[in-house]
Amino acid sequence: MEISVEQFREVQTLVRQLCGLILGDDKTYLVRTRLEHIVQAHGCPNFSEYLNRLQQTTAVRMRDELVEALTTGETSFFRDGHPFEEFRRRILPSLAQTIRQRREIGYPAPVARIWSAGCSTGQEPYSLAMAIQDFVGGNPALELRVENFPILATDVSGKALATAREGRFPGHLVDRGLSSEHRHRFFRAEGNSWTVCEELRRLIEFRRLNLIDRLNIVGQFEVIFCRNVLIYFDATVRQRVCEQFYELLTPGGLLIIGAAESLYRLETPFVTEQLGATTVYRKPAARLSGP
Numbered sequence: 001m002e003i004s005v006e007q008f009r010e011v012q013t014l015v016r017q018l019c020g021l022i023l024g025d026d027k028t029y030l031v032r033t034r035l036e037h038i039v040q041a042h043g044c045p046n047f048s049e050y051l052n053r054l055q056q057t058t059a060v061r062m063r064d065e066l067v068e069a070l071t072t073g074e075t076s077f078f079r080d081g082h083p084f085e086e087f088r089r090r091i092l093p094s095l096a097q098t099i100r101q102r103r104e105i106g107y108p109a110p111v112a113r114i115w116s117a118g119c120s121t122g123q124e125p126y127s128l129a130m131a132i133q134d135f136v137g138g139n140p141a142l143e144l145r146v147e148n149f150p151i152l153a154t155d156v157s158g159k160a161l162a163t164a165r166e167g168r169f170p171g172h173l174v175d176r177g178l179s180s181e182h183r184h185r186f187f188r189a190e191g192n193s194w195t196v197c198e199e200l201r202r203l204i205e206f207r208r209l210n211l212i213d214r215l216n217i218v219g220q221f222e223v224i225f226c227r228n229v230l231i232y233f234d235a236t237v238r239q240r241v242c243e244q245f246y247e248l249l250t251p252g253g254l255l256i257i258g259a260a261e262s263l264y265r266l267e268t269p270f271v272t273e274q275l276g277a278t279t280v281y282r283k284p285a286a287r288l289s290g291p
């Protein structure tokens, strides 16, 4: 399939508008290989016809399909290890404290909300849910329930979310990052795949959400995981998304991004903190002003 330089530029512009993704000039091959079968499936005789159809106002599904084809959904359970270790070891105890304080001052159903933004096929929110189960189960004296830590998991890709919601993973994906203890406790074998148990699934609400849109509909969070997503955006989009994250965090809340990412050069009031090997970005807690 032939794609001219001008046509490639059109794709670059369109995907940036649609989801913030920056496609480098060296990605012509990727665009060709990922879109060829889609162009054929739509019965378009050439790429030019495909582009024309993409631009029609009613071609919403086609544009979603383009985004799904060009974004990268690479993920794994407990990816990079240490952020989940810090989550279990330091962040959850501090959230438990927040919940206790809220209970004491009369909140009827205190919770600490966690958001996995750009969750792909669900391994990240399921890993968070397993860490929560471990923490709550291991600390009965805290009198907490897993329901005190609800997780919102969102992605722009409806296809990735469908897999996440189904919670069924082939053996080789479960082998990546999942301990045998977690696998046997939270998954059941079905042929060559493993299906997540209801006990984990019910902790997570999966929702389609584009991070470049206004995000104020999602409510407030104590922790936002947005790992290996910002890396695909340019500085302008990263800045806008991080500003929104800042607004959506409660005072003292944390933003956790990928190991290869940073907020370097962005102008945000986040304060950087080191939790073991994990760098986190904290929204400063509100200070009580004196009389």
Ligand SMILES: C[S@@+](CC[C@H](N)C(=O)[O-])C[C@H]1O[C@@H](n2cnc3c(N)ncnc32)[C@H](O)[C@@H]1O
Binding pocket: 018, 019, 020, 021, 071, 072, 073, 074, 075, 076, 079, 117, 118, 119, 120, 121, 124, 154, 155, 156, 157, 160, 209, 210, 211, 212, 226, 227, 228, 229, 232, 258
């Ligand atoms: C590389 S995966 C990261 C998955 C997971 N957070 C992790 O670190 O393992 C990037 C995900 O970001 C999603 N994504 C890309 N652009 C997005 C946008 N504008 N809004 C929401 N999700 C987006 C992609 O669909 C993909 O599932």
